[in-house]
Amino acid sequence: MATQILMPALSPTMTEGKLARWLKKVGDDVRAGDVIAEIETDKATMEVEAVDEGKLAQILVDEGAEGVAVNTPIALLAGDGEDQGRVAPPPPPPHEAPAAARPAATAAAGQTGAAPEKDWGPTAHISVREALRDAMALEMRQDDRVFLLGEEVAQYQGAYKVSQGLLDEFGPRRVIDTPITEHGFTGMAVGAAMNGLKPIVEFMTFNFAMQAIDQIINSAAKTLYMSGGQMGCPIVFRGPNGAASRVAAQHSQCYASWYAHVPGLKVVAPWSSADAKGLLRAAIRDPNPVIVLENEILYGQSFDCPTAEDFVVPIGRAKVERPGTQVTLVAFSIMVGVAMRAAETLAEAGISAEVINLRSLRPLDIATVVASVKKTNRIVTVEEGWPFAGIGAEVNMQIIEQCFDWLDAPPMRVHGLDVPLPYAANLEKLALPQPDWVVDAVRKIV
Amino acid sequence: MAQAAAEAKKRGREKGNGSGTHAGQDGARRERLLRAYHDMLLIRRFEEKAGQLYGMGLIGGFCHLYIGQEAVVVGMQMALGPGDQVITSYRDHGHMLATGMDPRGVMAELTGRATGYSHGKGGSMHMFSKEKNFFGGHGIVGAQVSLGTGLAFSNWYRGNDRVCLTYFGEGASNQGQVFESFNLAALMKLPCVFVIENNKYGMGTSVERASASRDLSQNGAPWGIAGTQVDGMDVEAVHAAAEQAVAACRAGNGPYLLEVKTYRYRGHSMSDPGKYRTREEIQKMRAEHDCIETVQHRLESLGADAAELKRIDDVLKRQIQEAADYAQSSPEPDPSQLWTDVLVEG
Numbered sequence: 001m002a003t004q005i006l007m008p009a010l011s012p013t014m015t016e017g018k019l020a021r022w023l024k025k026v027g028d029d030v031r032a033g034d035v036i037a038e039i040e041t042d043k044a045t046m047e048v049e050a051v052d053e054g055k056l057a058q059i060l061v062d063e064g065a066e067g068v069a070v071n072t073p074i075a076l077l078a079g080d081g082e083d084q085g086r087v088a089p090p091p092p093p094p095h096e097a098p099a100a101a102r103p104a105a106t107a108a109a110g111q112t113g114a115a116p117e118k119d120w121g122p123t124a125h126i127s128v129r130e131a132l133r134d135a136m137a138l139e140m141r142q143d144d145r146v147f148l149l150g151e152e153v154a155q156y157q158g159a160y161k162v163s164q165g166l167l168d169e170f171g172p173r174r175v176i177d178t179p180i181t182e183h184g185f186t187g188m189a190v191g192a193a194m195n196g197l198k199p200i201v202e203f204m205t206f207n208f209a210m211q212a213i214d215q216i217i218n219s220a221a222k223t224l225y226m227s228g229g230q231m232g233c234p235i236v237f238r239g240p241n242g243a244a245s246r247v248a249a250q251h252s253q254c255y256a257s258w259y260a261h262v263p264g265l266k267v268v269a270p271w272s273s274a275d276a277k278g279l280l281r282a283a284i285r286d287p288n289p290v291i292v293l294e295n296e297i298l299y300g301q302s303f304d305c306p307t308a309e310d311f312v313v314p315i316g317r318a319k320v321e322r323p324g325t326q327v328t329l330v331a332f333s334i335m336v337g338v339a340m341r342a343a344e345t346l347a348e349a350g351i352s353a354e355v356i357n358l359r360s361l362r363p364l365d366i367a368t369v370v371a372s373v374k375k376t377n378r379i380v381t382v383e384e385g386w387p388f389a390g391i392g393a394e395v396n397m398q399i400i401e402q403c404f405d406w407l408d409a410p411p412m413r414v415h416g417l418d419v420p421l422p423y424a425a426n427l428e429k430l431a432l433p434q435p436d437w438v439v440d441a442v443r444k445i446v
Numbered sequence: 447m448a449q450a451a452a453e454a455k456k457r458g459r460e461k462g463n464g465s466g467t468h469a470g471q472d473g474a475r476r477e478r479l480l481r482a483y484h485d486m487l488l489i490r491r492f493e494e495k496a497g498q499l500y501g502m503g504l505i506g507g508f509c510h511l512y513i514g515q516e517a518v519v520v521g522m523q524m525a526l527g528p529g530d531q532v533i534t535s536y537r538d539h540g541h542m543l544a545t546g547m548d549p550r551g552v553m554a555e556l557t558g559r560a561t562g563y564s565h566g567k568g569g570s571m572h573m574f575s576k577e578k579n580f581f582g583g584h585g586i587v588g589a590q591v592s593l594g595t596g597l598a599f600s601n602w603y604r605g606n607d608r609v610c611l612t613y614f615g616e617g618a619s620n621q622g623q624v625f626e627s628f629n630l631a632a633l634m635k636l637p638c639v640f641v642i643e644n645n646k647y648g649m650g651t652s653v654e655r656a657s658a659s660r661d662l663s664q665n666g667a668p669w670g671i672a673g674t675q676v677d678g679m680d681v682e683a684v685h686a687a688a689e690q691a692v693a694a695c696r697a698g699n700g701p702y703l704l705e706v707k708t709y710r711y712r713g714h715s716m717s718d719p720g721k722y723r724t725r726e727e728i729q730k731m732r733a734e735h736d737c738i739e740t741v742q743h744r745l746e747s748l749g750a751d752a753a754e755l756k757r758i759d760d761v762l763k764r765q766i767q768e769a770a771d772y773a774q775s776s777p778e779p780d781p782s783q784l785w786t787d788v789l790v791e792g
Contacts, residue, residue, distance in 0.1 A: 008501030184626025191596020
């Protein structure tokens with residue numbers, strides 16, 4: 001039985017090509033691997049290799065023919081007598097792809113935030129640093145698969161002393177000092193997570209995680225999807241994010257919108273000690289890759305934090321930190337404190353502001369923000385990062401999409417200025433959002 | 447005959463290496479070679495069919511064929527035991543078949559069907575099998591090297607004696623994270639065999655134009671990583687080197703580096719015009735060093751019947767044709783699958 005040789009597709013975009021030259025003629029013996037023809041594609045001239053063996057029985061498309069569609073029979077090959085099992089022609093492409101069923105809410109949207117915060121009982125006044133350390137220790141006691149690695153996390157007790165005491169309690173197998181090699185140790189941790197361990201990767205700061213961002217996004221965030229759900233990546237990436245103080249442009253950047261952009265990641269940004277402890281515990285338990293954006297300045301600040309053994313803050317739930325009626329202030333991480341101070345100033349002036357602490361950026365609890373805006377009819381977002389495609393832009397856009405008719409004024413953004421962060425004390429202060437900026441923004445719309 | 451080959455495989459595994467008599471050694475070697483012949487030919491027939499289906503537009507995007515390099519994965523795999531891990535780059539079809547993944551599921555993934563290993567969501571470069579300890583299938587050049595180091599780390603953490611084979615090309619060997627991984631693996635004595643498949647060209651750039659290092663097996667030397675160069679067109683040579691490397695790792699000596707010198711007959715991907723090397727160079731490798739023909743000659747000199755080898759090939763061709771039919775007749779993923787597997791729920 002003769003085998004058809006079809007016009008091959010030789011690139012992802014090729015639909016037709018020119019049959020430039022035949023290198024075999026009718027009657028020639030053809031062996032697998034022989035070049036039989038040259039084809040000019042949309043990119044280059046390519047050689048066509050024979051796959052089957054046999055004698056070239058007939059040439060169906062002459063050389064020089066242009067616009068030969070992919071899959072057109074171009075020659076017939078007489079077989080060596082055995083049925084090589086010809087490949088059936090491809091099924092016709094469907095004319096229109098059926099519209100994929102979208103989930104009801106936006107993919108990144110969280111559950112409704114209407115439920116009140118659970119009362120966890122007694123609290124202790126502890127620093128954010130202690131809260132983070134306690135969260136890791138509690139989870140490491142419960143699950144041997146959990147371990148911490150990063151630069152200076154063990155013997156040095158943490159560059160910012162967040163991992164203080166962990167080496168003593170858990171030993172060098174589970175609290176691992178790495179060399180300064182973010183790309184390498186992040187990839188290593190992701191590989192360990194793919195095989196069922198639960199690493200906590202500490203970046204000395206998130207600025208250094210840029211060395212490793214390929215592993216975070218291309219390996220950690222996408223593998224579950226690319227494997228059809230077969231292989232997940234339960235891992236936590238944590239460390240200080242954003243500006244510290246006088247460390248200039250390379251060490252002062254907010255990565256919130258970078259990571260929140262990526263499906264397959266969860267992103268949280270704690271403000272208080274309770275946020276830090278509860279969210280980090282939830283992140284460690286989560287079967288997905290979770291980015292925990294901490295803040296160096298907050299490490300030393302203390303807040304009341306529940307002492308309950310099982311205290312946890314579910315990912316995807318914002319918190320109303322201060323109720324109000326005339327404007328909604330939406331913030332995360334250290335900017336929650338800025339928004340709170342602004343709210344106090346506004347209260348003195350007779351303006352009632354509601355402050356929402358997002359806590360999670362992905363999934364984003366937009367329902368809590370919507371509920372608030374439907375009450376106050378005004379929104380001001382507050383973030384330390386740059387404005388372009390930032391978290392404020394996203395929150396405000398979702399508000400416009402979901403409750404445009406409730407808005408009595410344009411949504412406003414307060415954000416870090418659109419410049420690399422300067423070193424000089426005066427310039428740095430001018431570049432980062434201050435409570436006054438929030439007050440000024442509110443005064444423009446109330 | 448598939449049964450005969452499978453039987454041969456089974457016997458090969460059970461017997462292992464050292465049979466006492468000369469005749470016994472010949473017999474054991476013949477069985478190993480028969481198994482290698484079968485496994486290499488399975489990969490070649492699979493890849494030829496994949497190339498065909500690509501030409502027909504049934505496989506889209508990037509498709510990197512393994513034709514010519516079959517001896518590398520088959521020889522390496524012969525040294526592995528249960529629970530050992532394998533991870534590689536995007537030229538991964540051969541590795542999947544060598545670990546025992548079903549050709550039908552692999553081919554169905556290539557055609558983007560629901561029955562593929564990733565339910566059609568990964569494609570040629572992104573397939574995984576927890577069952578076979580195959581960890582992908584990675585599209586970013588060099589990324590799998592750090593990930594493989596992490597798989598080895600998980601063995602170290604768990605205190606078992608499993609070993610991870612981490613494959614990458616000579617092109618990837620220049621990536622910074624490869625050297626970072628060498629350092630980490632050597633520092634922590636991780637059971638990782640780094641396998642550089644040196645097929646001479648990273649896409650269109652020859653190794654001489656890309657690497658200042660002339661002996662890639664010594665790229666781990668600054669970290670004290672033992673390294674060996676291996677003839678990757680000779681499956682027995684690969685197997686012998688693999689046994690040594692895997693044993694060293696399993697014994698807790700830390701990582702090992704193999705530079706396996708091989709050759710790909712096809713382009714970097716399907717859309718590679720291949721102008722960076724001559725047709726004569728390819729034909730010379732095919733004619734003089736083909737890994738499958740080499741094994742065929744050895745088998746014949748050990749008394750194997752040419753007709754028997756032909757029957758193995760016929761059975762494989764039918765098996766691959768069935769895989770191709772399966773890959774074309776399977777349904778595309780349901781549109782609802784677009785939104786699944788982004789996150790693990792709950």
